[in-house]
Amino acid sequence: MTALWPAELPRPLRDGYRQSAVEARVTRSAETGPPAYARRYSSVPRSVALSLVLSRSQKAVFDRFWRETTRHGARPFFMPDPTTDGWPLLTPEGQYLLGTGGAPLLLSAQWLCLFGDSLPSETLRGASFTLSFDIWVMP
16 A cells, blocks of 8 residues: 555645656767657656655654655655645636635645655754655656
8 A cells, every 4th residue: 555645744835846857868879960869768757856844743743754654765655746736726717616615626636756865854943844855756
C-alpha cells in the first residue's frame, strides 16, 4: 500500500516552491550542424522543491512520516498537488463555480512522489521550523 501525505501538515509555501524539468533527451552529436536529440525515457518525472513552516507538533508528524512511513525517503507516497488541490473551480469569466448550498466547488489532484536528492533540512525560526526538501513527482 502506498503511503499518504499526513493531513496534519500545512500546504507548502509559495515562496519555496520550484519545479524544474528533468533532462529526458539523449544528445547525438553530428560532425556539423546543431546537435540531434532523441527521447531517453518514455515517461519523465518532475523535480519539485518545497518548503513547509511547521509547529513543533507538526514537525513531529513530518519526522515520523519521513523516518517510519517512507523509511527515510525510500518509499513512495501520495501527496495533494499544492498547485491544484483545494483551489476553487472557476468559470471562464473567473467566477467561482458553486455547488448545492452555495459552497465553491474545489479541485482535487494528487501526486505520486518520492523524496528527491535534496533531503529534508530544517531551520528554526522562533517557535516554528522551516523544512525544505525536494521530491520527484512521478509520471
